[in-house]
Amino acid sequence: MSTAPSLAHRVLGGELRAAARLMRDLDDQAPSAREAMRQLFPRTGRAYVVGLTGAPGAGKSSLTDRLIAWHRKRGRTVGVVAVDPTSPFSGGAILGDRIRMQDHALDEGVFIRSMATRGNLGGLSRATADVVAVMDAMGKDVVLVETVGVGQDEIEVAALAHTVVVVAVPGMGDEVQAIKAGVMEIADVFAVNKADREGADRTVRDLHMMLELRRATATRPPPDHDELHRFPEGEPWSPEDARFWEPPIVKTVATRDEGVIELCEAVERHRAHLTATGMLKAREIARARAAFVALLREQLLAGALARLAGEQGHLDQVAARIAAHEADPYSLADELVARLRG
């Protein structure tokens, strides 16, 4: 514990090795890491967080790469959190991508961290929130969070961003369906990447149609309103409201650096919109909420499992009793929760 203050201090001083060490400690759930995060907290809240999400193969990493370059040209420092196992930033890349990424690896203004998407029993959004907070405290102007998929992970991770870019790609019929079913409400900007491919215009048209549909039904808050909490009750969902935001659709070819300026400008416009309408505060609250719930959930589970290990032996033994039908999981969970309270 005695070294924790100095670790936080070193992170604030911009020491990359200290930041990397803190992130490892966070992964290990070391108590000293919690203390360091507490000390860093007052220095957070300055970074602008942009989420990039979409299916594997949509080219999110190439776009991230271009976004880094765009911000760096403007003198901004950049943090990258790759939650995407297909991302070259996460080591899942083909050789060509890896080599390209090294341009940024040598740039001191860029800090890249990949997240394992497994092995921490649902703690992914907590871990991501912590890494974003560390980069924020380090003074990164912009933090890019790259996620994959259309599952709950992604929704939760997206809730940590101020602006969410959903990356679609032509020729994946089901992909647009996936956006419709799960990602529509979280998109602030759409990028149709690989727009030199056949079908790009159709993808753009499909997205426009979905946005039309959204406008037509915009008086109703979306079904996940209670979870994302990004907007004050109901109102901005009406196109008449000044706070209503129509997600722009931008065609890009990341590998040829086409449309990247337009995409970055769309994100900047969204940021300006949030600021001008006072919506930024709602986003900040939504971000804080997501981070707090993730933290609470992980902490409660870790505490319960530790208690279980102390009292009843290993979790595997409990699982064995359930598998043998000697006890039902509902009663066992109730008993454990009751004991934790008593």
Next chain:
Amino acid sequence: MSTAPSLAHRVLGGELRAAARLMRDLDDQAPSAREAMRQLFPRTGRAYVVGLTGAPGAGKSSLTDRLIAWHRKRGRTVGVVAVDPTSPFSGGAILGDRIRMQDHALDEGVFIRSMATRGNLGGLSRATADVVAVMDAMGKDVVLVETVGVGQDEIEVAALAHTVVVVAVPGMGDEVQAIKAGVMEIADVFAVNKADREGADRTVRDLHMMLELRRATATRPPPDHDELHRFPEGEPWSPEDARFWEPPIVKTVATRDEGVIELCEAVERHRAHLTATGMLKAREIARARAAFVALLREQLLAGALARLAGEQGHLDQVAARIAAHEADPYSLADELVARLRG
């Protein structure tokens, strides 16, 4: 509460409306639903659970459709849980798919339930486990669980299955990378669907290469060994061990019903392997473990949030304090956890 016993009774009696009602009650976290699950539990443990997973557009739903038909021909009843928002079973389908699905919708031996992948604060794996348990108690012989993506959701949902089929598709270079990065250890069978497309043989070759690599490093347990707990410590990872399972790779064209018999037979072989080697018990324990942890996590969070609502006002107010930097989330979470214990 007084109606709960009869609800469980009606579910066990095969009443579809009662099962649907119970699933809705579970979504709402009604206490009566918990009681019903407790009553159903002794009647679970008979269904064989097969997970199907892969990227959007891989054709998982078409395969699921064919798998249903295969089992039905053998007189087996089938439950389908679609956790995939792109699945036609979930209502995310293009028209053609929807029409095809209706064949099964009229079949009383098939029960289909789609899961919302959002809106329940990390409770997806708990909700899926519950639905699988209800179908099991209803007497379904086989339960097919269709998931999407490569995130943590998928890993957790896959942990509820006895056999996991990973569906790859040719021409998605990154897709194979995704499998490599995150899904390798959970695959018991690989389906290379849309195998009439160019590049199918290359995809098969890539998968073989990855399996070679796995064999070469097989003495080490995989990194997520601690989380999935599917295998007794270390041993079955050696190809010399009789319990070692080499995932077969099957080429399929679901839309033309090609390779489906081979795929189903591969799943049956895996099932026979688990039974013959005694590994089925390890899988049952892993399934019970995953279900228990999911249940515990959701229950703890729900309890904490209820307490928070009673004491400090709405979660949004807590989030607002954090966003305003009046308090840090770490201290607030600690305080709440301490109060819950005291």
